[in-house]
Amino acid sequence: ASLLPVHAADTARPVQVLIINSFSRENSPYEVFAAQFRRDLAQRLHTPVAFYETSLDGARFDPARDSDAFVTFLRARFGTDPPDLVVPIGPPAARFYGLNRGRLFPGTPMLLAVPEERVMRGIALGPRDAGTVISLDVSRLFTHILQVLPATTTIAVVSGNSPIERFWVSVVRQETQGLGERVRIEHLNELPLADIEKRVAGLPANSAILFAQMYVDGAGVSQDHDVALARIRAAAAAPVFGLFGNQLGKGIVGGPLMSEVAAASKTADLARAVLTGEGGDKPTVVRVELAAPAYDRRELNRWQIRESNL
Numbered sequence: 001a002s003l004l005p006v007h008a009a010d011t012a013r014p015v016q017v018l019i020i021n022s023f024s025r026e027n028s029p030y031e032v033f034a035a036q037f038r039r040d041l042a043q044r045l046h047t048p049v050a051f052y053e054t055s056l057d058g059a060r061f062d063p064a065r066d067s068d069a070f071v072t073f074l075r076a077r078f079g080t081d082p083p084d085l086v087v088p089i090g091p092p093a094a095r096f097y098g099l100n101r102g103r104l105f106p107g108t109p110m111l112l113a114v115p116e117e118r119v120m121r122g123i124a125l126g127p128r129d130a131g132t133v134i135s136l137d138v139s140r141l142f143t144h145i146l147q148v149l150p151a152t153t154t155i156a157v158v159s160g161n162s163p164i165e166r167f168w169v170s171v172v173r174q175e176t177q178g179l180g181e182r183v184r185i186e187h188l189n190e191l192p193l194a195d196i197e198k199r200v201a202g203l204p205a206n207s208a209i210l211f212a213q214m215y216v217d218g219a220g221v222s223q224d225h226d227v228a229l230a231r232i233r234a235a236a237a238a239p240v241f242g243l244f245g246n247q248l249g250k251g252i253v254g255g256p257l258m259s260e261v262a263a264a265s266k267t268a269d270l271a272r273a274v275l276t277g278e279g280g281d282k283p284t285v286v287r288v289e290l291a292a293p294a295y296d297r298r299e300l301n302r303w304q305i306r307e308s309n310l
Contacts, residue, residue, distance in 0.1 A: 014048035015275060017041070018074075018083035020097055022058035022090030022164075023215060028225040029244040030090050033114060033260040033267075037087070040268035045275065052083065058092025059162040059215035059222065067096065071103050078105070085275055087111045087267075091119040091164055094131075098123035109274045113267050114260075114288065118171060119164075125283035130270040132263055135287045136243075137256075138175040141210065144255045144293065145241055146183065148309045151206045154184045158196055158232055159212040160223065161189045168212060192219035193228055197235040207238035211252065226250060239303040245291065253305065254295030263288045 019038075023030060038051050056070065082105040088097040094115035101110060112120065112131030120133060146152055157172060159165045169189050176185055188196045193214070200209055214228035233240050233251030242252035245259040266286050273279035295310060 014050040015045065015085075016081075016083040017049060017051050017271070018078075018086045019051060019053045020086065020088045020093040021053060021055040022088075022093040024055045024057065025053060027215065029246045029258075029260050030114075032246045033264045034089055036261050036264035037089075037113065037267050037271075040265050041271050044268055044272040052077075056093045056096055058090065058164060059160070061092055061096070063096065063099070067100055070096070071100055074104055082108050085109055085111055085271060087113050087271065088115075089113040091115045094120060095123065111267065111271050111274060114263050117287070119167070125285070127281045127283065128274060128279065130274050130279060130284040130286075132267045132270065132286050132288050134258060134263075135289055136258075137290060138172055139178075140256060140290065141241070141243070142176055142179060142183075142185075145208050145210065146179075148253065148255070148305060149206075149208050149239065150309065152183055152208050154186060154204060154207040156186045156188055156200055156203060156207065156209045156238070157212060158200070158209060158214065158228075159187070159189045160214045160216045161218045161220075162216040165189060165213060165215065172212075188218075190218040192221065193217045193223055193231065197231055200232055201235045201237050203236075203238045209236055209238050209240045211240050211242050211247070213243070239299065239305065245294075248294060248296055251299070252296065253299045253303065254293060256290035256293050258288070259291045262291065 019034060021030060021034065025031060042049055086097060086105060086108055088094040094112045097110065109128040114132055114134050116134045116136050142155065145155060159169060169187050188199055191199065211229055211232055214223045214225055217223050229247060229251055239253045240251055241255055243258055245257045248254055248257060266288065270284060270286065293310065
């Protein structure tokens, strides 16, 4: 592991914020969130701030095997000078730190950044803790596709096959059971990316694709999220829908998306309140919902989607 000081002010002891990324710092869409969060928090604080970042490699992180080594690394790095705020970004980092903070920096407030609320069950928040928690309405995503493309009979769900991605496959299966008579939902997470490309290229008429996320494919090969989306879009015989705001303009039709920028702004507000003491002595949780639908006109034209359906 590595710990990267993003910015250090010219003072003996600036405010220290430790960011633990779930995936590598470059992984989409979390890199958009992290960059915006750093900018917003630096602007909101009136004192110098130093950001330190490290990555969990959450797509391959095995808590039973890797937690002890990562705890040892962080304790050695900060020694007797713990950070003033710890910000785990995304579900794997949030669960790792939530379960291990007692061995790390128990006196330091924790700010959970955009984990999904289902993933956070069993993680307790302390008095000064806070978090922006995603509330993902799975049924709304599928209902939206069927509204935009009412003739749809097949929806192919594209995602990776890492533990966190398999967790989401199980959630989607459970929460879309009621659509069984209306549409066939096909999960492609166990396939290598090349085979997923072939599958989406051969989809039958009246199909749609939901691109969820892609970090490790069914063959165990690491994938770049944005590159995988571009490959799926290029091969697809059906319109592609997504989850995240930064996917708009990269090949998805659009819809109700999660805005990383808006979530980062809310998280920076909470971080400022925690660091200045304005947050009080009770934990604060802000839920982040899917935004109002937004669309890419180029994709609407490509697939001849009627604006009246939006």
